[in-house]
Amino acid sequence: MIKKTNANYFQVAQGVWGMKLTFVNIYMIANRRGVKKGWVLIDTGPKGSAHKIIAMAEALFGVGTRPTAIILTHGHTDHVGSLKTLLKHWDVPVYAHEYELPYLTGKSSYPPPDPTVGGGAISFFSVLFSRKPLKLGNRVRVIDMATGVPELPEWKIIYTPGHSPGHISLFFPLNTTLIVGDAFVTTKAESPVYALGNIKKLSGPPMYATTDWESAKESVTRLAALEPRIAGTGHGPVMRGRELQAALNELVENFDDVAVPKNGRYSEQPVISDETGVLYVPPFKTNRKFVAATIITGLVAGFIIARQIHKSVS
Template sequence: MIKKNNVSFFQVAQGVWGMKLTFVNIYMIANRRGVAKGWVLVDTGPKHSADKIIAMAEALFGVGTRPSAIVLTHGHSDHTGSLEDLLKHWKVPVYAHKLEIPYLTGRASYPPPDPTVGGGVMSLFSVLFSRKPVDIKGKIKEIDTDEGIPELPEWKVIETPGHSPGHISLFLPLNTTLIAGDAFSTTKPESAIYVLNYIKKISGPPMYFTPDWPSAKRSVETLANLQPRIAAPGHGPVMRGRELQLALADLTENFDEKSVPDSGRYVGDPARYDENGLVYVPPFKVNHKFLAIAAVTGLAVGLIATAGAKKLFN
């Protein structure tokens, strides 16, 4: 961990740094050459993170710095929450896959989360996560997946749908560094204990917000075939070397058992999209296990809230 100017961040690889913002990571990539030398921001974290991101950028690149571009792995709120605040500070282009653009221009919302998938309290709380689309019309640029991103000339754009329709990952062949977004995780994203404490455990994408499991499985296979030696995910710590390659191989071989929930809204019946947004969402299914867990969780939350209120007013 690096601490500079009262901000903490970590090094991923030469010229690549990351920062954990509550339970999600953002990354900064310094370019060695290309149309726009300088650096690029990958994802923007949850709301109210802009000041921390700006502080990290200035600790790395100097006061008054700004990126040559912002690249979004996808448009979910934990990856775009501070985007509009940052664009007030930095007048820079934003890149995303064409299938993400409806959710970044106010035209469409993502499909609902599935709180029935289990795995931890984050799944149950997923119903509280914002699905409201960001609206940055006029500032968004569609990624050319063949040509790549001009501001990242050495990095390849890898299409990794499943967690979202236009999800992308970034790969640097020079040293096989992978920025995976939410195509897979290196923690258990359904568990608050795991994500808040950065406990390492390779997993698939967050279950509660993954509406297309067949595509998610193919995306993990695609990334494993790249044989990365460094992987920087959206959720969880950086993994490296043999530990990473063995874990990715195991995840790929056992994806259905390790990553796909036993039951859930999108299991066996994925959501469908087109370039205008959401086309089909399967019906919500409630099971007895979910109702029992939800009741216990609701009771626990109520007790915590009551204790907090007593402490506040007594």
């Protein structure tokens, strides 16, 4: 039984709405045309978010509504955490890119996050994020990249790998709206202050979980070439107009300097994967900043534990 709650959402563009769930965004898109009119859900947020998503849907489209489909930009846990719960409530098809299927059908785990990239505490604690695949079986369908998703015919599906092997973004040519996933973001995803506070800062994909930086750069370049006027990203607030285009062009021009971590595990050598999953992961390498952060974190954690023990015995 899913407990209902009040919806708290924002409008991205005409027929497009989003909702921030802790530090990640999900989106709902109304389908204006085609045989299957209705609406489509983009990503499902972290685990435990299903009741909020259902409340948002019913506030927008009416009690008892359900999407015609769920489209996944990629399968990282913060974007698919509530998927299984939602599928118990809604019997609808799920779409993803072919290269993302291994992580949605139990065939492969994602490569390890990289806690050495810096940028904030979220990077350091990314080692705790789940890498286990979902086991959706035949519930998930491969997106036909030539024709797109039939439940959302006016939107183009764009292959934007780098952050994950089968990452996709969505583009609506009529008003040049992008739903980007994590191909780029509009906050500093590595920093809890920025990510939780929804502070605006157009950035590359979250560094701690990006495993192919050359592909990530090509993907951002591809999206910038579309000259979008609206962008809804997986992390951060909506960006629009000249602010978006200027920031996106600046990111493309300076991608290697501002987006790629200097000493990251995947900075010089990417993960190798195909439609079966991960084939090769570069060896882990540490650096002084990471060692220092580990020591400091350990000391702080030890102090907190010791204090709690002292309180319990005094």
